[in-house]
Amino acid sequence: MSKGRFGIHGGQYIPETLMNAVIELEEAYNHFKDLPDFKEELEDLLKNYAGRPSLLYYAEKMTRDLGGAKIYLKREDLNHTGSHKINNVLGQALLARRMGKSRVIAETGAGQHGVATATAAALMGLKCEIYMGKEDTDRQALNVYRMELLGAKVHSVTSGTQTLKDAVNETMREWTARVEDTHYVLGSVMGPHPFPTIVRDFQSVIGREVKQQMLQKEGRLPDALIACVGGGSNAIGLFYDFIGDPGVRLIGCEAAGHGIDTDKNAATMATGTVGIFHGMKSYFCQDQYGQIAPVYSISAGLDYPGIGPEHAYLRDTGRAEYVPVTDNEAVEAFEYLSRVEGIIPAVESAHAIAYARKIAPAMCKDKILVVNLSGRGDKDVAAIARYRRVQIYE
Amino acid sequence: MSRVQQAFANGKAFIPFITAGDPKLEITEQLVIKMAEEGADLIELGIPFSDPVAEGVVIQRADERALAGGTTTDKIFGMVQRIRKVCSVPMAFMTYVNPVFTYGAGLFMKNCRETGIDAIIVPDLPFEEKEEVMPYCSEFGIDLISLIAPTSRDRIRMIAREAQGFVYCVSSMGVTGVRKEITTDVGEMIRLVKEVRDIPCAVGFGIFSPEQAARMAGLSDGVIVGSAIVKIVEQYGEGCVPHVAEYVRTMKKAVS
Known part of the structure; x- marks a missing residue:
């Protein structure tokens, strides 16, 4: 059985194009998560910023x-x-910066994770693009504008059911196109290993x-x-x-x-x-x-x-x-x-x-x-x- | 020699992809037979999926059309069975892991065997997860085609060592769909494969013009074209068969 299993669940069912990226992410996470200066930086942000x-x-x-x-x-x-989304986002944005990524992308449903990601990106000087289903950009229009205020570009996703699932699809597609300089800040305890573990740890x-x-x-x-x-x-x-x-x-x-x-x-x-x-x-x-x-x-x-x-x-x-x-x-x-x-x-x-x-x-x-x-x-x-x-x- | 190997036995292979059930299964059936007549060496049949994360917009739309028309995995098996009565062209399914897993990977491969599918390509099933279906592929003699990507680097040898049928070389980053230029060093990817295995390598993703196809054929053993064909299907709908046939003829000539 492959990595990142919870019983029969979990694993890494993703296109080959992304495999080295998730392997590098796992290595980087395991390296940084226990380093005192990484922990201090995150704790400081959680306390004084969040x-x-x-x-x-x-x-x-x-x-x-x-x-x-x-x-x-x-x-x-x-x-x-x-919302709680900031806990995970601050951790992943710090990780992205330490990995030398200059750009973050994320899916969002209600907009809470998108707003949190755009916020962390603004704070840390990362470029940021958010994918949000068209139905959600309509029902959460205020959050779209909020993300734009924070400097993010918001893509309205019109494929499929035009909701969170389709936003995830589109963010994954974008990640396969630009995996070298981009970190995907996944917003929930889902997706391929190591995301469910990383997000859980930060939350x-x-x-x-x-x-x-x-x-x-x-x-x-x-x-x-x-x-x-x-x-x-x-x-x-x-x-x-x-x-x-x-x-x-x-x-x-x-x-x-x-x-x-x-x-x-x-x-x-x-x-x-x-x-x-x-x-x-x-x-x-x-x-x-x-x-x-x-x-x-x-x-x-x-x-x-x-x-x-x-x-x-x-x-x-x-x-x-x-x-x-x-x-x-x-x-x-x-x-x-x-x-x-x-x-x-x-x-x-x-x-x-x-x-x-x-x-x-x-x-x-x-x-x-x-x-x-x-x-x-x-x-x-x-x-x-x-x-x-x-x-x-x- | 397996049917997949036969596809590469007569010079460079031309491998067209179409989505099964787009615009309807009767047309898909005609397309397969016609493309084989025009010289297609292996045909990739996409089983439409609700959420094709490796596809660009052209094939996404084809999947939507096929599913909206009521296409199911069982109906596709039925169509393959009808095709096999009149046509022996090698055929591979291209689909996502969930339709295979949920159908039951064992039953799926058994039906592949019984209806006459030779191989399966699953873009969201990387090397590390292939045990999900491999035991059933082995049991029923279906080749599980491995993909390598521009980002694979050190993984190429590991993947090539256990590859079956042929190696699918993803020419570009991102999803399927036509690209003006292919900038990846495809030749180097293929060289790494051939270092460890004498197995055919076919290049796909982004190819649409005869010139591109000829260049890629020069570097590899075959060329895969999907979105460019699906676009013709989209444009002409049920009248697409002669247009696709003409395109396949041109492309086959370009790679030969």
């Missing part, structure tokens, strides 16, 4: 309102650029902080962790440090769109089968001939037909559980958290909030839930207004 550690906030009103488990929110939305700061903060505040580990999953980077970032703690339930919330019994969802674990796509073996929404299915979610960031290989493995082994959350549940949670806690969550993160609302009331008051608030919701306000048929423009 604003880490992010808060672990006790959502007292929400806890009281639901009347069950004690709920904490991990406030990744308070990071610079407004695992979330869970490490939660563990420390929880021990400080409560003197014990939480009972369950809840995070939304598209590719799965914020979820693996939260889960990773707790995988060896069997008392902690790990729950990933995937986008069920209009419902898993309809053909409009992106719930890979609930409706997918094992396949090989975007460089990895994992679960994918696909037909009997291996054609990747067009998926749907109100959330551009979760609108992806696959899931990272480490999640597939955590599911196979039963260590983590994955649950579907519909558009409607997510929108209600979006509004709920805004109203009850004064925090507007990203619609992606609202999927996790929705599931917390479902299970917290039935749990004892001495149980503790941690929900990853992976991003802030400013970018989604217009889309939620549309969903509610509220006219906010003249």
Whole structure:
């Protein structure tokens, strides 16, 4: 079996043109990740630029309102650029610079990863181009302009379903054309090895902080962790440090769109089968001939037909559980958290909030839930207004 | 001698690619037979995939057309079976690893064998991952064609040592599609292959003109042309057969 396996999942299913690039990336990562000056540079940026550690906030009103488990929110939305994506991007941009690359490219769904990449590129003096599905450039127009302000060039991808999957296709195509001077800043724990490992390592700061903060505040580990999953980077970032703690339930919330019994969802674990796509073996929404299915979610960031290989493995082994959350549940949670806690969550993160609302009331008051608030919701306000048929423009 | 080896037995080979089911399977069937008559030495049949990450826009659109027309792997096997009743030209499937894996690699290779496919080219299955399908290729006698790229460098010898049928030399960086100029030192790539193995090398990606084809044939054992043909199919639709035939005739002459 080849490198980068999580059980049967993972691997390096990519064109030969890219093989030396991923081998060089793996070597560079293994070389730099433990070098004191690389670690110091990254830690300094995370602290002084991104604003880490992010808060672990006790959502007292929400806890009281639901009347069950004690709920904490991990406030990744308070990071610079407004989501957890900056954790990975700062690490990869530093790596790209040390590898002598002058240019970075990235895919983005909701635009959070694109904004984070454009930000890091601006800071580090790297040229930056972002690929985003046409449907997403339409529904997240503000983020497109944000990336342009940061000096990035944004390509609107018109092939296929014109969403995140197609943005990944197009970024891979671009990488094969210019692999020598360009690093592909993959935004999630997916793609060919070593990306799922690199992204997980850079995101695992979330869970490490939660563990420390929880021990400080409560003197014990939480009972369950809840995070939304598209590719799965914020979820693996939260889960990773707790995988060896069997008392902690790990729950990933995937986008069920209009419902898993309809053909409009992106719930890979609930409706997918094992396949090989975007460089990895994992679960994918696909037909009997291996054609990747067009998926749907109100959330551009979760609108992806696959899931990272480490999640597939955590599911196979039963260590983590994955649950579907519909558009409607997510929108209600979006509004709920805004109203009850004064925090507007990203619609992606609202999927996790929705599931917390479902299970917290039935749990004892001495149980503790941690929900990853992976991003802030400013970018989604217009889309939620549309969903509610509220006219906010003249 | 295997059918793939036969393709390289009579001088330089001309290898056209078309997407199966574009614009429909009946036309693909006619195209294969006609291209063989016009001197194609081996024919690459693309099994359309929803997300062809190694393809440029021309073949992407062909895949979309074929899938929209209801083309499936099973229907393509059926077509190959019909072609084999009247035509013995060597044929290779070109597709992505997911359609093979999801179909079941064992069943896929068995059907290749039974319908008369000689080889398979899988651009997203590099050397390190070939065990995914290799045991089934061996079991059913299907050649798994290896690709080498301008970035392969030190990997070329390793790949060549275990290559089967022929080595597919990717002439340029990036995806498929016509290019005005091919700047890679293709001759050097092929020299590295031949150092370790006496195996035919065919050059593909970017070739469209007879002049380019002649130059590449001078450096290699064969020339692969895809997007330029698929463009003709796109332009003429169901009336494409005579136009493709004429192009194949010209290109075959250029490489000979």
